[in-house]
Structure formats: C-alpha cells, structure tokens
Amino acid sequence: MTILLTGGMGFIGSAVVRRLLATTDETVVNVDCLTYAASPESLGKAAQDRRHIHIAADICDAEAMRTAFATWQPSRVMHLAAESHVDRSIDGPAAFIRTNVLGTQVLLEAARAHWNGLTGAAREAFRFHHVSTDEVFGALDHGAPPFDEHTPYDPRSPYSASKAASDHLVRAWQHTYGMPNFVSNTTNNYGPWQFPEKLIPLVTLNALEGKTLPVYGDGSNVRDWLHVDDHAEALVLALFRGEPGATYCIGPRQERSNLQVVRAICATLDRLRPDPAGARERLITFVRDRPGHDLRYAMDPKGAEAALGWHAKHDFESGLDATIRWYLDNEAWWRPIRDKRYAGQRLGG
Secondary structure, eight states: OEEEEESTTSHHHHHHHHHHHHHOOOEEEEEOOOOTTOOGGGGGGGGGOTTEEEEOOOTTOHHHHHHHHHHHOOSEEEEOOOOOOHHHHHHOHHHHIIIIIIHHHHHHHHHHHHHHTOOHHHHHHOEEEEEEEGGGGOOOOTTSOOBOTTOOOOOOSHHHHHHHHHHHHHHHHHHHHOOOEEEEEEOEEEOTTOOTTSHHHHHHHHHHTTOOEEEETTSOOEEEEEEHHHHHHHHHHHHHHOOTTOEEEEOOSOEEEHHHHHHHHHHHHHHHSOOTTOOGGGGEEEEOOOTTOOOBOOBOOHHHHHHHTOOOOOOHHHHHHHHHHHHHHOHHHHHHIIIIIOOSOOOOO
C-alpha cells in the first residue's frame, strides 16, 4: 500500500515518516514544499529508503495534488503540512490562512476525487487522517479539567483559528460527502530536529551561547509536553485503527509551566556542559507577554489510549535530557539555521 503524507520534512512529519518506514511495509509519498522550517536531514536513513518518495509541491496547488493522487494512488492520507508557530501567526496571519485553511480544502478535494474512484475493499479501507493541535480548544484555567474529544472549540490566535477552520473542513467533508475522515489533536511536541523558534530548542541554544533566555510574562503559562516519537507512534496507530468521524486527543499527562521548562533546560545543560560563567538560570529574563497568550493547555488522552492501544513512553525529564544531548551532538545541523535562517530573535511582539 501507499501512504500520501503531507509535511513530511517538518518536525512531526519527519518523525512519522521515519516510523512508517521502520515499522511497516508501506510506501510513503512525502508531499512537502520545503518551507523555512523543513529539514530534509531529519529523515535520516529514511531519505535513502526506496519506499520514500518526495514530491516538492505546495498543498495549495490543486493540479499538483490531483497529479500526486493520480500517480501514486494512495490507500490512506496523513495531513500534517501546516504553518504552526503562534508568534509567526501574530506577525503574518495570511500565510497561516493560506496553508492551513486553503491548503486543507485543496487536499480534501483531491482526496475526495481519488476516493470516489475507488471500489470495494480499497474504498472501505481508505482513510484521511488530519493532524491538529490542542490550541483549537482555547485556554484552561489552572486546576480546570483537561481538554478531551467533547471540548468545544474556542481558538484564540491566528494560528489556532486557522487550525480550527481546517478541522471543521475535514469534519464537514466527512459529514457532507461521506469521506472516511478523522482528526487527531495533540499537545506541545518536543524532541530532536525541532526548528529553533520553538521554546525548548530556542532556550537550549540561547543558553549554550550565553544569550538571554526570554520567558513571557511571569512564566506561569502551562503546556502538556509530548515527545515527538511518542506522538509519531500514536499517529501511525491512528492511521490504521482510526474510525471515520472520530477525534483522538493525544497527550502524555506531563504538564509543566514555561518557567519550569526553562529551569529544567538550564539545570540539564549545567550538568552536561557547565558554563564557567556560572549557573545558566542567571540568563533568564522575563519579557513582555505574547499578545493573547493562552494560560494553559492540557489533554485527557484516555479515549485515544483505549482506542489506539497507545500510551506515551517518555517521561518529561528523561525525554528532555535526551533532546538536549541531541542538540549538543548535532551543532552541524542547527548552527547553519542559527547563522542564516533564524537567529533567535523575538517574533509576534
């Protein structure tokens, strides 16, 4: 069989590609137009696997998507391609609407035309798996129950609004046209190969370079941190076990405040690579908060755990340690990014 996957050169998408090729016999058609955050190196050995085919195409290009489906006749679709950084969405929301909303509509139409041409067992087995975020549900107060499959949508940023719109499109195509679509929502991911605009790699690299470690507001905003390899495992299970119309909330039950995360990074680096100038907590700097900064996200994953037979394997402390070790060992990957593509400057101010 053949899986058509979008965004497979991105942080989460590349982890899914690696897992698909390592644990299944599927061919993976990887549709990725290679935006600023894409990293072909993140595929590792998978890039040379004969079952991996890269198509450098934009999901907003209807003709390219029709051609991809016609050429490769996928049995299932995983849609991960998205603009995903909240701060960038504050600075430039148009790109998020284009990719996350229009791109999803274009992909749905190409998939629907393909699915309409299938018959028998192939038509029954086809799935369209849309990968989304917990941010579509809005914000939680401290102590409030976590999000689950029944939580109403309440997006607060241009990014989360664009993802909410794409989720609604996927469900509308399932309801109106009968397409076998389903959605998964996840918490904050971390791990190797993450583009250094996100909190954990940004703080890690700033700390290595002796730069300030910016913490928004008072650092009390809380996120539920999921290792990307655990997420990739859940997504692959969902691809084969997911039911049309379902929602799968994927999370690890590992909430940490932003300040706790930054302090944990400092402590880990102090242990692994001490700074002669002193403990790195001295670099923490509280800065003006992000506009509309959601207080807390957390996910109740028990529905997904039961349906998929999955549980997160990484605890946050060991996962963070391994992640920081990876960045220490892979300066050849991140140094050119810091020098030429993103130097750590604040976005979304």
